[in-house]
Amino acid sequence: xxxxxIIGGGTGGTMCANALLKRINPKTRKDWQITVIxxxxxxxFQPDYLHVAFNGMKPDKLxxxxxxxxxxxxxxxxxxxxxxxxxxxxxxxxxxxxLPYDYIVIAPGxxxxxxxxxxxxxxxxxxxxxxxxxxxxxxxLKTSIGGRFVVGVAGVPYKCPPSPNESAFLLHDFLKKRKMxxxxxxxFVTPYPxxxxxxxxxxxxxxxxxxxNIEIVTSFNLDHVDVQGKKLVSMEGNEIxxxxxxxxxxxxxxxxxxxxxxxxxxxxxxxxxTSLKIEGYENxxxxxxxxNAPTAKSGMTAHLEAEVVTSTIADQINNMSDKEYxxxxxxxxxxxxxxxxxxxxxxxxxRPAISVNPSFENxxxxxxxxxxxxxxxxxxxxxxxxxxxxxxxxxxxxxx
Amino acid sequence: xxxINVDSKGLSCPGPLTEFVKAYRTASNGDEIELTATDPxxxxxxxxxxxxxxxxxEGVKEENNTYIILIKVTxxxx
Numbered sequence: 001x002x003x004x005x006i007i008g009g010g011t012g013g014t015m016c017a018n019a020l021l022k023r024i025n026p027k028t029r030k031d032w033q034i035t036v037i038x039x040x041x042x043x044x045f046q047p048d049y050l051h052v053a054f055n056g057m058k059p060d061k062l063x064x065x066x067x068x069x070x071x072x073x074x075x076x077x078x079x080x081x082x083x084x085x086x087x088x089x090x091x092x093x094x095x096x097x098x099l100p101y102d103y104i105v106i107a108p109g110x111x112x113x114x115x116x117x118x119x120x121x122x123x124x125x126x127x128x129x130x131x132x133x134x135x136x137x138x139x140x141l142k143t144s145i146g147g148r149f150v151v152g153v154a155g156v157p158y159k160c161p162p163s164p165n166e167s168a169f170l171l172h173d174f175l176k177k178r179k180m181x182x183x184x185x186x187x188f189v190t191p192y193p194x195x196x197x198x199x200x201x202x203x204x205x206x207x208x209x210x211x212x213n214i215e216i217v218t219s220f221n222l223d224h225v226d227v228q229g230k231k232l233v234s235m236e237g238n239e240i241x242x243x244x245x246x247x248x249x250x251x252x253x254x255x256x257x258x259x260x261x262x263x264x265x266x267x268x269x270x271x272x273x274t275s276l277k278i279e280g281y282e283n284x285x286x287x288x289x290x291x292n293a294p295t296a297k298s299g300m301t302a303h304l305e306a307e308v309v310t311s312t313i314a315d316q317i318n319n320m321s322d323k324e325y326x327x328x329x330x331x332x333x334x335x336x337x338x339x340x341x342x343x344x345x346x347x348x349x350x351r352p353a354i355s356v357n358p359s360f361e362n363x364x365x366x367x368x369x370x371x372x373x374x375x376x377x378x379x380x381x382x383x384x385x386x387x388x389x390x391x392x393x394x395x396x397x398x399x400x
Numbered sequence: 401x402x403x404i405n406v407d408s409k410g411l412s413c414p415g416p417l418t419e420f421v422k423a424y425r426t427a428s429n430g431d432e433i434e435l436t437a438t439d440p441x442x443x444x445x446x447x448x449x450x451x452x453x454x455x456x457x458e459g460v461k462e463e464n465n466t467y468i469i470l471i472k473v474t475x476x477x478x
Contacts, residue, residue: 157418191421
């Protein structure tokens with residue numbers, strides 16, 4: 001029996017496992033065992049954490065058991081990976097021990113790096129990392145009588161690029177609904193020189209933010225948080241006071257790959273940005289937040305990357321080697337701007353994000369993506385996605 | 401004084417800025433950061449960033465569609 005190991009049962013890992021099972025030729029499928037390893041038994045739909053924090057959505061709607069999201073023939077190990085050795089083609093875990101593989105896909109995501117900014121952990125309520133933490137924001141807001149609400153980007157890099165900006169808009173919706181805007185101010189803070197990093201999107205969303213009296217502080221390089229004084233302190237000595245702090249923390253790669261030869265100086269896995277092969281290896285891939293690919297760390301990115309990797313692996317196993325599959329760097333990040341309107345951040349490696357006007361249709365599209373999310377993990381709607389994304393879905397090149 | 405080289409060639413917005421901001425975190429006053437970028441937006445973005453933070457934008461050179469942007473770190477208090 002040959003082994004395909006997938007580390008991580010998030011969007012990318014789950015889609016990879018299910019798609020591989022479908023794509024490996026039925027005649028040879030019995031020779032292959034696909035195994036997904038994750039330290040959590042549960043799979044979360046993370047984009048809606050924002051709505052747990054600012055709309056009171058119940059977190060239990062956002063979880064399903066990972067086992068239930070995988071086809072029956074796929075093995076799921078609820079286990080913690082401690083080391084990946086690409087040279088000896090093995091994965092070490094706490095419970096299952098050393099597992100050999102023929103192909104590996106590393107997709108464990110990223111994690112918050114609170115240690116980078118002293119005082120942030122003690123002061124911040126975090127809608128971004130877990131629904132339990134997001135729920136604390138809603139509980140806090142329900143009893144608030146207003147004040148200075150500081151949101152934004154605490155440090156770089158971070159996953160789900162529009163989410164800090166979205167938090168400002170959804171917080172505005174909450175305060176408006178509760179008639180608390182007169183007693184409150186929203187301050188959005190970012191180390192970048194623009195409200196949003198992509199210029200075309202920044203131009204549009206900044207206008208919306210200004211119309212809603214959201215104060216924007218750009219180029220603010222957060223050094224530490226003065227916990228007692230309740231203020232952000234920048235590396236240049238500037239200060240921003242807050243009554244409530246809801247920032248997105250900087251992110252880092254998981255510890256089990258720390259210092260490995262296949263990671264870059266910041267700890268991310270070095271991949272070829274189109275094939276998603278780990279540099280120097282033909283049978284090892286990485287997708288999602290954990291790579292150094294210069295694209296958004298987001299679920300949609302992981303989805304499209306999973307398509308590329310599973311097509312490549314399946315073709316190798318099926319002895320079909322005339323095609324090359326390439327990730328285009330396509331982003332498709334929904335970005336809510338409040339009042340049930342949204343834009344999408346749409347770009348590729350070769351095309352900067354285009355200008356998209358806020359609309360109710362885009363907001364509904366985000367909602368639909370949330371509704372169909374669980375089915376997409378098993379490959380439903382693939383044909384619709386292919387039509388929707390067109391050439392950006394995946395570049396297929398015939399080998400010479 | 402230390403010269404810190406940050407290579408962001410091939411990265412598009414916000415890649416060059418992200419790489420720069422990471423380097424700035426560990427830099428000290430007097431250090432120079434040389435950001436190499438192929439994204440044409442990098443130089444104007446860095447200029448705006450320097451104006452807002454009080455660091456010095458020393459200039460930009462273009463060679464074969466690659467921008468070499470020099471920033472002197474002068475405004476750090478922490």
